[in-house]
Amino acid sequence: MTEQNRTTLQGALAKLPVYSPPSKCWDSINIGLGSPVQEAALEQAIAKLPDYAPSPQNWSEITAALDAEASAPSFREALEALPQYSPPDKVWEGISRNINRPVRRFHISFLTKVAAAAALLIGLWWAWPSQDGGERFSEAYAFTQETTNSDFNPEADWEQDKQLMQKAVQEFRRDPVAQQLPDYDLLLSEWSALKTAQKEIADMMDRYGKDARLVRQMTEIERERSGLIREMIAQI
Amino acid sequence: MSVLMNVWKRTANLISIITALEYAGQKLLPAVWACNCLKNSIRLTVPALVLALLIPSGLEAQTTNLHVITKRLDKTFQYQDSYEVNIEGEKADVSIETWGKSEIALSVEFISKHPDKATAEADIEQMKYIAERVRNKIYIRNYISVPEGEPKPASNLSARYVVKVPESCPVYLKNYFGTANVINLAKRFRYQGEFSPVGLENIQGSIDLSTRFGDISGKGIDGDVTISSRRSDITLEEIKGRYTINANYGDVRILSASAGLLDLNITGTKSNIFLFDSKLFDYGYALTAQHGNIYFPSNLKMEFLKNTDEIKKVEFQPRAEYYPHVTISVTFGDIYLEKDKPGNRR
Numbered sequence: 409m410t411e412q413n414r415t416t417l418q419g420a421l422a423k424l425p426v427y428s429p430p431s432k433c434w435d436s437i438n439i440g441l442g443s444p445v446q447e448a449a450l451e452q453a454i455a456k457l458p459d460y461a462p463s464p465q466n467w468s469e470i471t472a473a474l475d476a477e478a479s480a481p482s483f484r485e486a487l488e489a490l491p492q493y494s495p496p497d498k499v500w501e502g503i504s505r506n507i508n509r510p511v512r513r514f515h516i517s518f519l520t521k522v523a524a525a526a527a528l529l530i531g532l533w534w535a536w537p538s539q540d541g542g543e544r545f546s547e548a549y550a551f552t553q554e555t556t557n558s559d560f561n562p563e564a565d566w567e568q569d570k571q572l573m574q575k576a577v578q579e580f581r582r583d584p585v586a587q588q589l590p591d592y593d594l595l596l597s598e599w600s601a602l603k604t605a606q607k608e609i610a611d612m613m614d615r616y617g618k619d620a621r622l623v624r625q626m627t628e629i630e631r632e633r634s635g636l637i638r639e640m641i642a643q644i
Numbered sequence: 645m646s647v648l649m650n651v652w653k654r655t656a657n658l659i660s661i662i663t664a665l666e667y668a669g670q671k672l673l674p675a676v677w678a679c680n681c682l683k684n685s686i687r688l689t690v691p692a693l694v695l696a697l698l699i700p701s702g703l704e705a706q707t708t709n710l711h712v713i714t715k716r717l718d719k720t721f722q723y724q725d726s727y728e729v730n731i732e733g734e735k736a737d738v739s740i741e742t743w744g745k746s747e748i749a750l751s752v753e754f755i756s757k758h759p760d761k762a763t764a765e766a767d768i769e770q771m772k773y774i775a776e777r778v779r780n781k782i783y784i785r786n787y788i789s790v791p792e793g794e795p796k797p798a799s800n801l802s803a804r805y806v807v808k809v810p811e812s813c814p815v816y817l818k819n820y821f822g823t824a825n826v827i828n829l830a831k832r833f834r835y836q837g838e839f840s841p842v843g844l845e846n847i848q849g850s851i852d853l854s855t856r857f858g859d860i861s862g863k864g865i866d867g868d869v870t871i872s873s874r875r876s877d878i879t880l881e882e883i884k885g886r887y888t889i890n891a892n893y894g895d896v897r898i899l900s901a902s903a904g905l906l907d908l909n910i911t912g913t914k915s916n917i918f919l920f921d922s923k924l925f926d927y928g929y930a931l932t933a934q935h936g937n938i939y940f941p942s943n944l945k946m947e948f949l950k951n952t953d954e955i956k957k958v959e960f961q962p963r964a965e966y967y968p969h970v971t972i973s974v975t976f977g978d979i980y981l982e983k984d985k986p987g988n989r990r
């Protein structure tokens with residue numbers, strides 16, 4: 409069938425206005441299609457469709473036909489006549505990358521482990537005493553000899569009057585007149601402090617030896633203790 | 645000893661000769677007198693000579709030869725702005741100084757002395773040390789470590805530190821039975837010493853000192869200064885900034901103040917406080933002495949708020965609008981204000 413005024417029709421068609429629906433129409437359609445109610449109706453309809461299974465004989469016949477076709481001389485000749493193409497290297501590389509995809513997943517996992525280990529090591533480095541980049545260290549021994557006229561291990565004679573001093577302190581502590589003194593507590597606490605100091609110096613002598621400086625410090629403490637005892641006795 | 649025996653024998657012979665001469669010339673009185681004089685002088689001189697010879701030999705017998713083993717360790721750390729140096733010395737002479745490098749350099753010497761060399765050598769290994777950086781702190785410490793079952797060191801042991809830091813590096817020093825000398829720090833210095841005198845020079849910034857049985861002497865200390873001392877004397881010169889001093893059983897001597905002095909607060913118990921300064925009249929005072937006295941120049945017109953046997957309290961305000969405040973309170977001690985320090989008095 410041939411249109412008589414074909415040109416006129418084509419011109420009229422070309423002049424027809426084009427309408428595009430507003431976007432909300434498509435949204436509504438989309439919502440309607442994706443709504444659970446619609447989907448449920450569709451699923452119900454699909455469930456009602458009958459199932460058809462081909463008979464086993466059909467499948468046997470299809471297989472026999474395909475085998476006969478493949479073994480036919482014309483088919484073999486046609487196959488041999490097909491041109492051979494070797495793919496470029498890029499293709500194989502692409503294939504190789506695709507084949508190795510599971511391995512890449514392993515790499516990612518391995519890298520994660522490495523990153524975790526590195527984070528742990530950095531944490532330990534942060535918390536652990538570290539060696540500076542610019543840290544330098546050296547060690548050396550030297551030997552000399554010196555002659556001294558002082559006693560290397562002087563006698564610890566500061567304990568000789570210990571009992572006498574303690575007796576004086578006890579008398580002062582019990583004395584009712586002394587107890588009224590404004591510095592009564594002060595004197596006793598001073599005595600206690602000096603006793604502690606004397607013990608500390610004696611301990612240091614035990615560990616580091618009785619060198620002149622320690623002996624001098626002990627002497628000063630003993631003098632202060634003696635002064636304190638005299639002060640206490642004067643108050644009794 | 646053979647020399648001494650010879651001297652003694654010859655002296656005895658000489659005396660017997662003189663005695664014989666004396667006997668022979670009995671009737672010649674001048675001769676007898678001369679002989680007696682000679683004999684007596686020999687009798688007195690020779691024993692003195694013998695004693696003089698004996699005494700040095702006795703001292704020689706007390707002389708001890710000590711073997712001195714020194715172990716030296718040097719360590720250097722790179723410095724960053726947030727770092728602080730913490731030093732914990734025991735029986736150590738610590739010297740802290742500054743330099744222009746951005747490094748912290750530590751030099752430690754352990755010294756062991758004993759008449760027996762092997763003992764000195766063995767004992768030096770009992771002295772241990774730590775010098776390490778943990779985060780932004782550099783810890784330096786020495787100590788004695790004796791393995792269980794082994795005898796204690798028999799040698800005289802000590803340590804010596806020289807620590808060089810950038811001047812902006814904060815330092816915290818703890819020292820037990822030693823000495824310390826610190827110069828030129830500019831940011832922060834904290835000190836805790838026991839039985840260790842400390843000397844400070846040109847220290848600025850935040851300064852916190854605590855000492856027990858260790859005198860403090862300082863020159864040119866400028867900043868917020870807090871000092872707590874017990875049984876220690878404090879001597880300061882050219883002070884600047886704000887000072888809070890708490891002293892127990894030790895004298896405080898301020899030898900001079902610089903123009904930058906803002907406040908001086910001193911509390912003392914059983915301590916005497918001395919303030920020597922040529923600009924005494926430029927300061928405001930609030931002075932209290934409980935069971936003590938306050939001494940000041942007669943032309944410094946102090947106002948007595950309390951003046952009893954038990955407590956004395958005086959105040960003074962200069963005419964200037966702004967002036968440093970000096971507040972001193974003592975219990976069982978005296979306060980002395982003088983224009984000239986002891987060495988400058990005429």
